[in-house]
Amino acid sequence: MSRFVIAARRCCAGIVAAVSFHLLDLSVTHAQQAVAEQLPPVEVTRPDDQNRTRARATGDGDAGRRRATPSGTGSSGSGSEAVANNGGIIGAATTVITAADIAHAPSQTLAEIVAGQVPGAQITTFYGGQIGAKTNVDLRGFGAFATANTLVLVNGRRLNDIDMAQVDLSTIPLNSIERIEVTRGNSGAVLYGDNAVGGVINIVTRNGVGGPPATARIEAGFGSFKTRLGNVSTSLNSGPWSTSFYGNAVGTDGYRDNNRYSQENGVGNLNYTTPGLTAFLTVTGDNQELRLPGGRTVDPSIGVDELATNRRGTSTPFNYANQQGFGATAGFTKTLVNGVDLVVDGGLRDKRQQSAFFSSPTPVPAFFTSTYVDADLTTWSITPRLSVKSLLLGMPSQLLTGVDYYDASFRQNRGAGQGLAPWHNYDLRQRTVAGYIQHTVGLAPTTDVSYGARVQNINLAARDNFDPRAPFNADIGALPLRTDETQYALHLGAEHRLSDSVALFGRAARAFRTPDVDERVSSGPSFDPFFNPLPQTFQLKTQTSQDIEGGLRIRAGGLQMQSSLYLMDLANEIHFNPVLFYNTNLDPTRRYGSETSVSYRINDALLLRSGMAYTRAVFREGIWAGNDVPLVSRYTASAGLTWNVWQNYLVFDATARFWSERRMDNDQAGTQKPIPANGTIDLKLSGQYERYFWSLSVNNLLNALYYDYAIASTFTDGRFSAYPLPGRSYLLKAGAKF
Secondary structure, X not given: OOOOOOOOOOOOOOOOOOOOXXXXXXXXXXXXXXXXXXXXXXXXXXXOHHHHHHHHHOOOOOOOOOOOEOOOOOOOOOOOOOOOOOOOOOOOOEEEEEHHHHHHOOOOOHHHHHHHHOOOOEEEXXXXXXXXXXXXXXXXXXXXHHHHHEEEEEOOEEOOOOOOOOOOXXXXXXXXXXXXXXXXXXXXXXXXOOXXXXXXEEEEEOOOOOOOOEEEEEEEEEEHHHEEEEEEEEEEEXXXXXXXXXXXXXXXXXXXXXXXEEEXXXXXXXXXXXXXXXXXXXXXXXXXXXXXXXXXXXXXXXXXXXHHHOOOOXXXXXXXXXXXXXXXXXXXXXEEEOOEEEEEEEEEEEEEEEEEEEOOOOOOOOOOOEEEEEEEEEEEEEOOEEEEEEEEOOEEEEEEEEEEEEEEEEEEEEEOOOOOOOOEEEEXXXXXXXXXXXXXXXXXXOEEEEEEEEEXXXXXXXXEOOOOOOOOOOOOOOOOEEEEEEEEEEEEEEEEEOOOOEEEEEEEEEEEEOOOHHHHHOEOOOOOHHHOOOOOOOOOOOEEEEEEEEEEEEEEOOEEEEEEEEEEEEEOOEEEEOOOOEEEEOOOEEEEEEEEEEEXXXXXXXXXXXXXXXXXXXXXXXXXXXXXXOOOOOEXXXXXXXXXXXXXXXXXXXEEEEEOOEOOEOOOOOOOOOEOOEEEEEEEEEEEEOOEEEEEEEEOOOOOOOXXXXXXXXOOOOOEEEOOOOOOEEEEEEEEEO
């Protein structure tokens, strides 16, 4: 009975969707409750010492892991589709989003910027507007489990944690980003390990190295729903030393009732840069407070349609989820001999989360009415590696090999209310040790080949210090678990340049994803008292995927184009079972589709860009064979332009996105009405005069009243709960540089 609040989305990574029980089936209200734990390129075919030095100068501690790019390729320079490959992953489809693209984008959140520029990238957002928290970026159709299958890196270091919350992109200040490198498909698993099944998003941050002696930038803004924001950045350079800081803060009442949101983020860097040695220290911190409004219920059988009658209302007026994060990373890159670099870095991340869920309209813990969760996740890591650039039998060669060690401790208290003894005290520790090697060879002036392998051992110990005497407890403790598993990843890719303008690429790869701690906590037989309670087991199988992909790149004058086809077969995909109310491994699934992006620079003042994708995510076997995986649109498209109307005094930007209908979460059977297709148009006017700058953004210009997440009732046809998103909204910003 402690699960008396519905699981509006246990399977949607890091998102809480609590729905009022009196509006849904009694059977549905016993569902599991979600918890809010919630690359500059370098030539491979010829030496490039200048770029190698620049790589070390970034101070990101990962100069060796992202440095191989085919000859004759590079960033578009326009910020649209890049023909450069990320991380030496020859044969993969890659997009680079530059700092200029981010500055020009009318969208207000990092996830929306990615979705507007990367073909096939889909997002699931619960709140919209200025609230970027808990927004999922989905590469290649993973729906509710997108965040667990998309690996996010900052300067080449993984951010994905072992809990379901994974990575919240809103905690990264937009003004701290130099560029974003997005590689679709699973070949990043060799270099970075698990979670890289759908793709890799690598965020390269600024650090002020090589800039003026002193710079500063301030910006403030306000907009719809009482939105207020402020950004600040500064950098200092003196000889080999440099330091920088990037911070931002945003607060808004949100579009919905009980949707107040505040976020503060900061990134500080200290760098030491010489020709043969670079060292860095990066410290980050973030604080997030988010109120959870729940879904709006639609049930034709009883005449309820809250999307029509009270779209901005709340069904959970007191639910909330807060998060505080801290991180520190330090390392160095040392040139041992010409062409051989030793890179050593390590880090610490700590994430604390507090969330409360009430299934009654009053915030008073009472029998069967509330759950309070307090969690702490600490991760230590060290990742030494060696990069060797040389000639092998006369052929340009880059060899990268290294070891990754991650040690994560997760503790979670779950009880009836803050200050009360918890029912569950989960204690999990996961140690991961991996070795990898990736080799890129220029077989000919026009042909590059890359191959690699990774072996990774995962050791997990989990237990539940269960207290049956805790207040309002009606649960059952979980069985302890100790596992020791070894997995592997493989990659083989090739690229052949038919001419200076046209290149063909292809690859095959194997990747894996281990279950996160939240999935293990809610695995095993049903523990709801109405379904013959049995102890949890923490046991789930590791998900695996096998990819093949092929495509072409064209770069001719102002035209850049990239198009690819892919096929991905998965086994043991992890999913939430809506009937049995626990996580389980699915029957085999499949993803396949195509992705195409085109950009054309007409002149120095006008850039046009577009993207389109066809994405299929289907069950291959089992009772749902042939059905679509929920929350994946088959068709997506985007278009945009940047027009420098008058010498940077006036710049006009526009981005349009379209997505087709998608199945609701919890509708694996495909029997419910789908989430409707829709689209948005965002506009932005901006300008700069001397040191002063300004911008005015209008988002959702046509005032589309839409939602892109909804969960279907397990037992009642036509009944669902949706998260409506804002209509038209505005944001005005202004600032100065010094």
